[in-house]
Amino acid sequence: MKKLILFISLLFCTVSCGDSFESSIPNVGRFGFEVDLLQAKFQSIRLPGCFVPVTMNEHNVKLGFGGLIIGNSYYNGYCAYDAACPVEASRDVIVELTNDGLGKAVCPKCSTIYDLNNYGAPNGVGTEYLKDYRVIVQSQDKLYVSN
Secondary structure, three states, X not given: OHHXXXXXXXXXXXXXXXXXXXXOOOOOOOOEEEEEOOOHHHHHHHOOOEEEEEOEOOOOOEOOOOOEEEEEEOOOEEEEEEOEOOOOOOOOOEOEEOOOOOOEEEOOOOOOEEXXXXXXXXXXXXXXXXXXEEEEEEEOOEEEEEO
């Protein structure tokens, strides 16, 4: 009887601890993108606080829902976000990097400012963080971004 009660208790704990957040940015088909930090386009992201936009891979296949923003956060290391604004949730409304060294991106439509150094935290109309993607450091010069 004690084992049954313990089992039921553990079952409730497991079920009640799930993450139910669902992004307004739709999931896209599986993708993987290798970032070569020796390429001129990506050399800047070796430095914390630097981010670059990437819309397509080398085969002209779109990455993410609205493209990617890949960078090196001051606080969290390498990271990648979907470039589509979560407020608008449209492939056509892409946040723009501010290029001021502060790691910010701004939605041209709703004017929400996203802090790329802080998990894509919103400031403004938006309340939802930018959708993030997995980044694996494969070597000193290679990253792998995937969903």
